[in-house]
Amino acid sequence: MVDRSRVYSTEAVVLRHSDFGEADRLLTVYTPELGKLRLLAKGIRKPRSRKAGHLELFTRSQLLVARGRNLDMVTQAQTIEAYRALRLDLWRMSHAYYIGELVDNFGEEQAENAPLYLLLSQALDWICASTDLPLTMRFFELSLLKLVGYQPQLFQCVRCLAPLLPVVNFFSAEDGGMLCPACAEGRGGARAISVGALKVLRYLQTRPYADCMLLKLQPATRLEVEQVLQAYLVYLLERRLKSVEFMRLVRNGAQALYP
Numbered sequence: 001m002v003d004r005s006r007v008y009s010t011e012a013v014v015l016r017h018s019d020f021g022e023a024d025r026l027l028t029v030y031t032p033e034l035g036k037l038r039l040l041a042k043g044i045r046k047p048r049s050r051k052a053g054h055l056e057l058f059t060r061s062q063l064l065v066a067r068g069r070n071l072d073m074v075t076q077a078q079t080i081e082a083y084r085a086l087r088l089d090l091w092r093m094s095h096a097y098y099i100g101e102l103v104d105n106f107g108e109e110q111a112e113n114a115p116l117y118l119l120l121s122q123a124l125d126w127i128c129a130s131t132d133l134p135l136t137m138r139f140f141e142l143s144l145l146k147l148v149g150y151q152p153q154l155f156q157c158v159r160c161l162a163p164l165l166p167v168v169n170f171f172s173a174e175d176g177g178m179l180c181p182a183c184a185e186g187r188g189g190a191r192a193i194s195v196g197a198l199k200v201l202r203y204l205q206t207r208p209y210a211d212c213m214l215l216k217l218q219p220a221t222r223l224e225v226e227q228v229l230q231a232y233l234v235y236l237l238e239r240r241l242k243s244v245e246f247m248r249l250v251r252n253g254a255q256a257l258y259p
């Protein structure tokens with residue numbers, strides 16, 4: 001007899017997997033209602049496993065999961081979308097790894113974020129078909145930042161709130177957006193952004209994907225947009241890593257105080 005409360009069903013995209021034991025695999029998946037989950041897939045590395053094909057990296061599947069004491073366990077898996085074009089093309093696949101890592105790093109465990117799940121599955125579709133993968137990545141990065149609460153302010157100065165003039169302005173990762181030239185003075189770490197690059201960033205932040213993919217960018221603008229987004233993502237990830245470290249310190253400290 002199956003105790004229903006011990007079992008749940010969810011859609012999921014596999015973000016990461018690692019071998020575990022003799023024939024098992026640990027999966028990190030992203031789901032619409034439960035955010036990021038770590039699951040155990042037993043026997044999946046056996047040659048005749050029926051689940052294996054449905055739990056490949058970046059496969060979108062319907063899962064049946066049994067709650068476990070330490071780890072929940074996948075009991076059934078059925079592919080919804082295999083994103084086959086990814087698997088035939090290493091270049092496309094490398095972009096799937098990139099977005100998978102961003103979702104893994106910014107996605108919260110056991111926290112619903114259905115829009116982020118939708119973005120992830122859409123982005124895998126885009127990667128299968130994109131004729132400009134770097135531009136697809138920039139669109140993805142800005143969409144992700146919005147959905148995880150770090151949308152950069154690109155329209156007004158984050159310090160004095162004045163609308164930005166069409167001159168060279170500055171991006172400050174620490175402030176989460178643009179600074180006007182006056183506010184940027186003496187602000188370490190703020191980076192100059194050309195008028196052209198700011199226009200592209202705003203366009204990517206506010207227009208639908210299909211419109212953005214029609215952009216034809218100068219190589220210099222393309223590089224500038226990539227670099228500012230990379231710098232912002234690295235800044236945020238380092239800060240997140242530090243807060244995780246801090247939480248661990250606090251937890252260990254508390255255990256030492258109250259064994």
Ligand SMILES: [Zn+2]
Binds near residue numbers: 157160161162181
């Ligand atoms: Zn200002």
